[in-house]
Amino acid sequence: MFMRRKTLASVRRGSAGARQTNALACESIHKPTRPLKRIADSTVRRLSIYLRFLEEFEEHGLATVSSEELARRGGATSAQVRKDLSFFGSFGKRGLGYSVPELSTSLRDILGLGKEWRVMIIGAGKIGAALAQYRGFRQRGFVIVAAYDTNPDKIGRMLEGIEIRDMRRFEDDVAKEHPEIAVLAIPTDDAQVVLDRVTRAGIKAVLNFAPVQLHASGDITVKTVNMAMELEVLTFALTNNG
Secondary structure, X not given: OOOOOOOOOOOOOOOOOOOOOOOXXXXXXXXXXXXXXXXXXXXXXXXXXXXXXXXHHHHOOOOEEOHHHHHHHHXXXXXXXXXXXXXXXXXXXXXXXEEHHHHHHHHHHXXXXXXXXXXXXXXXXXXXXXXXXXXXXXXXXXXXXXXXXXXXXXXXXXXXXXXXXXXXXXXXXXXXXXXXXXXXXXXXXXXXXXHHHHHHHOOXXXXXXXXXXXXXXXXXXEEEOOHHHHXXXXXXXXXXXX
């Protein structure tokens, strides 16, 4: 039903009087000592895209990659790649590029992929069931710990080893299992009420598949996936690109 740019001197210096090496070395991330200013969602999405290409390069044994290559693969410009990365530190060297393993590790840290994230899906309809059964989530560290519904015919069924629970258990389960993320795969009319319940339960991040603008309170972060809108972007491209 419901579902700083602070540049790090990466060129290594020897002790006083020792011969100074001129070899260029890829720079590693410099973590800011003060909170980052707000980063645009579009930048974060591009970081995720860059990471996927870097992982592909790693699989093929490539040690370095240029900003031009990342830009070409990601549909951006080399200047955009460098700007996106500059929010988080200093990477790479002109003429050498980025170290693929080091940049991959840094982006995983930036995106919070160094730990497991516990996810609860609310709504075990077609979208919710598909999400619960998608094995790619675990590969990125997202662990589906439970799915919920209000339909008695669905409660108690299993989705890839995940039991569909009665929504009446939700608050008690959150208190026991401490999930970080909730996914709303529910009808539009129910979405705001359920979001309010999720907020009161203490979950701070929500992915919403209901095609409605939700009003979040407090410090909760809500991201809405509107599939109709994404299709409209494609039809715009088909209509206006010759």
